[in-house]
Amino acid sequence: MAQPRVIIVGAGPSGVRCAETLVAAGLRPTVIDENRRDGGQIYRRQPDNFTRPYAKLYGTEAGRAQSLHESFDALRDKVDYLPETLAWNIFDNKLHVVRNEVSSAMPYDALIICSGATDRLMPVKGWHYAGTYSLGASQIALKAQACAIGRQIVFLGTGPLLYLVASQYIKAGANVAAVLDTSPLMRRVMALPKLLARPSVLLNGLGLVAGIKRAGVPVLTGITPVEIKGESESGVQSVLIRDSRGNERSFQCDAVAMGYHLRPETQLADLARCAFRFEQETRQWLPEVDEDGRSSVPGVYLAGDGMRVLGADAAEIGGRLAAMAVLTDLRLKVSDEELQGLRAEQASMERFRQGLAQAFPWPAEQAAQLPDEAIVCRCEAITAGELRHVVCGMGAQEANRAKAFSRVGMGRCQGRYCGHAGAEVIAHAAGVPVEQVGRLRGQAPVKPLSIAVREEQE
Amino acid sequence: MNAHRADVVIVGGGIMGAATAFFLRKRGVSVILLERGLIGQQASGVNFGNTRRMGRPVEQLPLSNRSRESWLKFKELFGEDVELLLNGQLRVGFTPAHEERMAKYAQEAQDFGLGMQMLSANALHERFPYLGPELTAGCYAPYEGHANPRLAAPAIGRAAVREGAQVFENTEIVRVEKEGEDFRVTAADGRIFRAPVALITAGAWGNRISAKFGEPVPMIAKAPQMCVTEPVPYAIGPTTGALADAPEQSVYFRQVARGNIIIGGGGHELVDLDNRRAYVNPSRTLLTLKNAPRVMPAFNHLSIIRVWSGIEGYMEDSRPVMGPSARVPGLYYAFGFSGEGFQLGPGVGDVMAELIHTGATTTPIEHYHIGRFAKLAAQPA
Ligand SMILES: Cc1cc2nc3c(=O)[nH]c(=O)nc-3n(C[C@H](O)[C@H](O)[C@H](O)COP(=O)(O)OP(=O)(O)OC[C@H]3O[C@@H](n4cnc5c(N)ncnc54)[C@H](O)[C@@H]3O)c2cc1C
Ligand SMILES: Cc1cc2nc3c(=O)[nH]c(=O)nc-3n(C[C@H](O)[C@H](O)[C@H](O)COP(=O)(O)OP(=O)(O)OC[C@H]3O[C@@H](n4cnc5c(N)ncnc54)[C@H](O)[C@@H]3O)c2cc1C
Numbered sequence: 001m002a003q004p005r006v007i008i009v010g011a012g013p014s015g016v017r018c019a020e021t022l023v024a025a026g027l028r029p030t031v032i033d034e035n036r037r038d039g040g041q042i043y044r045r046q047p048d049n050f051t052r053p054y055a056k057l058y059g060t061e062a063g064r065a066q067s068l069h070e071s072f073d074a075l076r077d078k079v080d081y082l083p084e085t086l087a088w089n090i091f092d093n094k095l096h097v098v099r100n101e102v103s104s105a106m107p108y109d110a111l112i113i114c115s116g117a118t119d120r121l122m123p124v125k126g127w128h129y130a131g132t133y134s135l136g137a138s139q140i141a142l143k144a145q146a147c148a149i150g151r152q153i154v155f156l157g158t159g160p161l162l163y164l165v166a167s168q169y170i171k172a173g174a175n176v177a178a179v180l181d182t183s184p185l186m187r188r189v190m191a192l193p194k195l196l197a198r199p200s201v202l203l204n205g206l207g208l209v210a211g212i213k214r215a216g217v218p219v220l221t222g223i224t225p226v227e228i229k230g231e232s233e234s235g236v237q238s239v240l241i242r243d244s245r246g247n248e249r250s251f252q253c254d255a256v257a258m259g260y261h262l263r264p265e266t267q268l269a270d271l272a273r274c275a276f277r278f279e280q281e282t283r284q285w286l287p288e289v290d291e292d293g294r295s296s297v298p299g300v301y302l303a304g305d306g307m308r309v310l311g312a313d314a315a316e317i318g319g320r321l322a323a324m325a326v327l328t329d330l331r332l333k334v335s336d337e338e339l340q341g342l343r344a345e346q347a348s349m350e351r352f353r354q355g356l357a358q359a360f361p362w363p364a365e366q367a368a369q370l371p372d373e374a375i376v377c378r379c380e381a382i383t384a385g386e387l388r389h390v391v392c393g394m395g396a397q398e399a400n401r402a403k404a405f406s407r408v409g410m411g412r413c414q415g416r417y418c419g420h421a422g423a424e425v426i427a428h429a430a431g432v433p434v435e436q437v438g439r440l441r442g443q444a445p446v447k448p449l450s451i452a453v454r455e456e457q458e
Numbered sequence: 459m460n461a462h463r464a465d466v467v468i469v470g471g472g473i474m475g476a477a478t479a480f481f482l483r484k485r486g487v488s489v490i491l492l493e494r495g496l497i498g499q500q501a502s503g504v505n506f507g508n509t510r511r512m513g514r515p516v517e518q519l520p521l522s523n524r525s526r527e528s529w530l531k532f533k534e535l536f537g538e539d540v541e542l543l544l545n546g547q548l549r550v551g552f553t554p555a556h557e558e559r560m561a562k563y564a565q566e567a568q569d570f571g572l573g574m575q576m577l578s579a580n581a582l583h584e585r586f587p588y589l590g591p592e593l594t595a596g597c598y599a600p601y602e603g604h605a606n607p608r609l610a611a612p613a614i615g616r617a618a619v620r621e622g623a624q625v626f627e628n629t630e631i632v633r634v635e636k637e638g639e640d641f642r643v644t645a646a647d648g649r650i651f652r653a654p655v656a657l658i659t660a661g662a663w664g665n666r667i668s669a670k671f672g673e674p675v676p677m678i679a680k681a682p683q684m685c686v687t688e689p690v691p692y693a694i695g696p697t698t699g700a701l702a703d704a705p706e707q708s709v710y711f712r713q714v715a716r717g718n719i720i721i722g723g724g725g726h727e728l729v730d731l732d733n734r735r736a737y738v739n740p741s742r743t744l745l746t747l748k749n750a751p752r753v754m755p756a757f758n759h760l761s762i763i764r765v766w767s768g769i770e771g772y773m774e775d776s777r778p779v780m781g782p783s784a785r786v787p788g789l790y791y792a793f794g795f796s797g798e799g800f801q802l803g804p805g806v807g808d809v810m811a812e813l814i815h816t817g818a819t820t821t822p823i824e825h826y827h828i829g830r831f832a833k834l835a836a837q838p839a
Contacts, residue, residue: 088740089740091738091739091740103744105741380716394612394616398496401496401499404503405608405609407716410764412688412763414763414764444740444743444764444765445763445765448688448763449747450760451747451757451758451760452751452758453747454744454748
């Protein structure tokens, strides 16, 4: 048999470990990543001319970051690595990639999608003012460019990343005005049994919160965001919330970092026509996979946060598991012992994930209470009121129908950022469960594609 | 189970079915409209949105003109704005043969009020300076326009409901039979609808029903390929289409009020009729991206953010089926509209309602009678 054609999309922790396992079995996979360098999101490598040390860049994760980078460096002549290459479509068992405005179609026998996650966002009135960033963007600004998003910053949302990025900002010397968490503290206590599946990670998290408080930054839990106040000229000026007792409080700032945990990047899985299922705990649609990452489509595998958000350590495990699934399906040998061990480790991470979902729930009720004038879809500037109108006045109770009538999800981001909140607004207005609203169909290209692109000449 | 009853039952809630239901109600005829999914969700809801007349077969222009009357008073008639922009239509060509084709059409269709003006290379580039240097001639029709297909057919459907039509969405029809004087129409879930008159407006699926009545038609389903750019400041006036020597080479585009430019072209894909999915082939997208800048070089500075397609029935002779059945009294058809059915929608509804109500129509539609395929049915399978 000729060498099977195996393509990995993503050179983050899952993609790198996947490649490593495949190479160890004698295969030569192609690794595609839209970034300039490997490392993915969490272990993003700094530009060549930057020289910040690992400890400074990655903190407690420095060892893991360095190990991943070194592993990939050692693989470089054993894989075909295509950086700055976007996978923009999948059709007929071919992955379509574009690099320097040249598009090529790459046939595959196995495709492993390790596409990672992006911020999950819940709109709040005023979030369109300049100075509102996602947590991810705030972190990237710091990690890749060593700059802060503002002089005085409010962190708003929920989830572990809220505390992580806030403390990274504090460490970098930025002025953090407050950390405002929508999840009530009680939820964390209730989630403890599940969170104890990974005691060291839990301790790490508790340490972060303590550190933020020690720095004198107010940390409020169980809050309800009311409004980001600002002006179209000068941008964000303050954040208004209701605290857990119901009192309104305002925090001066010139920037807001906002996020409600993460959502997997699933457009490629969608374009590959993988089946999706609705997950109640996190109120979102996820690709259907077996324990090792096999999707519903033969030859298509998923690993890491692009499958479901299990975090960086689990992404490394998931990458290995998916590679072993590929090897098994290609009738190559895998170690059963190793497989069982990885599965067991992944299972404890899955338990931890459920703990996180319980501790830091997606605040669906906020979408329901969003004032009519608040913008839901930032790309198209569509308000909650306009979206409700197509539900109640035009009978659009399904996500794609509401998109067709209102344009919510029709902009540059194609619903990746507004899709979840939009579905909640629709569900509430229609009085149906959110799973009944369905999900926006994925349409190519995965990211905007330049019209100057040309097909590769054979 | 109690059967639903009306004077007319319509199977298929695209723009044809919805418009016919509306105009039947205007004539006081009771009507049931049955749609498998949601009104205007198939071809009618995802098409390119052109409401041009220029370029249609001359025999179709009376029908097209009748439809235009409805488009011009869309809001008044159907109660909603559907982003109709009357910025004209421009055809452009690259070769003397293209120019000849345009001139010949302008001549043949001159009596139908399109106001077509042939433009020489100089005039074309002077008037539309954004066009590419390879273009050598054009034909401009100033009164044409385009509208938002995502809104139009659903708006007509809601107007039909306000006029008293009984519209059933999420109702898949599995059988249409003649039973005595009535048509008995059965849904997948067992509901039954009855009427002495049945109209089949099932789009690319129409043949499945007509064949059951012994009237198969030579139709295949295809999927035209669309893409859209991010929004940019409004700069293009007329909807523009370039003549091509092969379907793959065709390009046409229009700029919507929001600023996005919708581009169609690159030929067609085959479709999955059973699963109702039409896919976009990336090679066709790339072909369109290559060809579009030949018509307007500035395209090279833009990006596309989305592609899509839709399911259309293409008749062997490129003509739809429209009019009464040749075999079954009380049975009518209006399906198999390809490429140009969006513009025709309100007109087809108007004409079919007139035909069903009065037994005749003032607009000529004989070219479209299903009897032209009678020999197909006579042949053994
Ligand atoms: C903004 C953000 C910040 C985070 N910060 C932390 C943190 O500080 N600490 C922590 O523990 N966890 C953090 N996480 C979670 C952590 O990043 C993930 O758990 C981990 O990176 C998952 O690894 P992965 O390999 O699954 O995906 P990633 O590391 O995200 O890697 C995915 C890779 O795929 C590439 N890719 C995706 N789609 C395409 C495509 N279509 N074409 C080409 N390439 C593509 C991307 O460029 C990326 O390099 C963060 C996540 C996000 C989104
Ligand atoms: C991508 C694309 C671009 C186009 N561009 C243009 C353009 O620019 N200008 C123009 O004029 N035309 C254009 N057209 C053509 C135009 O869209 C169609 O001709 C027109 O919409 C046809 O309308 P219809 O009602 O016959 O079909 P449809 O809109 O397809 O409606 C038929 C309906 O019947 C329903 N149905 C079928 N079988 C059953 C059943 N058994 N039970 C219940 N319901 C059933 C279907 O669900 C469907 O909703 C384009 C078409 C496409 C696909």
